[in-house]
């Protein structure tokens with residue numbers, strides 16, 4: 393791992409105000425992510441882990457502070473281009489009606505390209521699904537199968553930074569271990585990974601740097 397920063401947060405604040413409550417998920421958070429890092433993110437439910445990912449992909453903007461990707465402020469990045477490079481795999485899979493193949497080939501079609509059935513089968517194997525799934529309708533899949541198709545489609549984009557929001561929450565132990573192994577391989581190929589998890593055991597298995605987010609503060613924990 394090099395120490396070259398790929399993402400930087402400088403004094404980032406984010407809060408929400410509604411008529412009924414006020415919540416401040418990020419209070420003056422400053423942190424740097426080195427290129428090729430594998431960071432797990434933990435913290436109680438509702439503390440702002442997903443909010444952080446929304447800010448990193450410009451789905452929302454901070455109230456104050458600056459986020460920089462590859463030396464350039466996020467505000468200067470074209471959002472669709474940014475989101476292919478810093479890619480958010482949502483906690484609830486976003487798939488459209490149609491077959492698994494329709495969904496896997498969507499990013500290529502959007503770019504005016506096409507991908508082969510063989511490549512789509514290899515994407516499915518990476519998430520422990522057989523090629524038989526290619527013709528299955530999205531509506532017929534279980535929550536865990538949808539989650540894996542969603543991850544397979546994201547891997548096809550080969551993002552520089554992969555943001556995973558509880559990607560194994562609907563999976564059994566065997567599939568969870570398979571996905572962990574696949575994402576480790578993705579990381580070892582030189583990519584940066586941020587992984588939100590509620591499981592301290594999973595955080596320990598996945599890497600030695602954990603960010604703990606609570607009460608708006610981000611604490612960096614490095615395992616010995």
Ligand SMILES: Nc1ncnc2c1ncn2[C@@H]1O[C@H](COP(=O)(O)OP(=O)(O)OP(=O)(O)O)[C@@H](O)[C@H]1O
Pocket residue numbers: 408409410415417435436437438439440441442443444
């Ligand atoms: N659009 C919004 N409007 C108002 N409040 C919001 C909005 N989005 C998030 N919040 C609030 O901000 C806080 C952080 O939410 P966030 O989804 O980031 O938490 P989280 O740590 O990812 O939670 P979980 O572990 O349950 O997924 C919560 O209190 C939530 O209710």
